[in-house]
Amino acid sequence: NNALTGLFEPIADNTFETVQGELRAGHFKPENVSEGQPPSARSIGFTKQVWRDAGKFPEDLYTGEDAKFCRKVEEAGHDWHIVQGAMVQWHMRPSWKDYWNQFKRYGEGDARAGGLLDYPAKILGVSKLFWRTIATWSGILGILLIPLHPGSLLGAVAGFGAQLAFKAGALRSSVEQVGMKAVPYWIGLVLTGSLGHFTGYYTEGTRGLF
DSSP states (O other): OOEEEEEEEEEOSSHHHHHHHHHHHGGGSTTTOOTTOOOOTTSEEEOHHHHHHTTSOOTTOSSSHHHHHHHHHHHTTOOOEEEEEEEEEEEOOSSHHHHHHHHHHHHHHHHHHTOTTTOSSEETTEEHHHHHHHHHHHHHHHHHTTTTOGGGHHHHHHHHHHHHHHTHHHHHHHHHHHOTTHHHHHHHHHHHHHHHHHHHHHHHHTGGGO
16 A cells, blocks of 8 residues: 555644544544545655655645645545554644634635645535535625525525534534533634635635736
């Protein structure tokens, strides 16, 4: 196996960070990882041949570099293989501002990497980044259009509700750890991450137009 997916676990000191950890790392728990799942740069392994085949690691990107590299590895004909024993630890962001900035930078990196339609993580066979963008646009436009048409609230509920529903697993595991006080943090973190990524993606994506 020449392309390897390692695992990572969060380091959390309070409720805010615990819920973050479930949102950010829950899908990389040993019991949730499936063979073929592309890795994060936090825990990744590959041979020099894979590196060459993928056109080398995109070191010009500060964020979004792992998604682009994983996509290139797959396009070069390599499959990702899980290494259950490869575990690293990851400190969660200590404040809401830090969390917003983290996702804003993710959005900027994804815009530079050009991965809207071919992002390696998929939902129903379609880029997760594409679904997130559609849902966020629906939520934002639904809110903005409420003064003109109150029915637009349904668009906001559908857009942001879809993103909350997709993260329901993280809510369940968070409540199991810290109780119902996790709920407001979960809602706030899902929406903060979504809007932060959206802001970074479209700020960076339109930078060259003005």
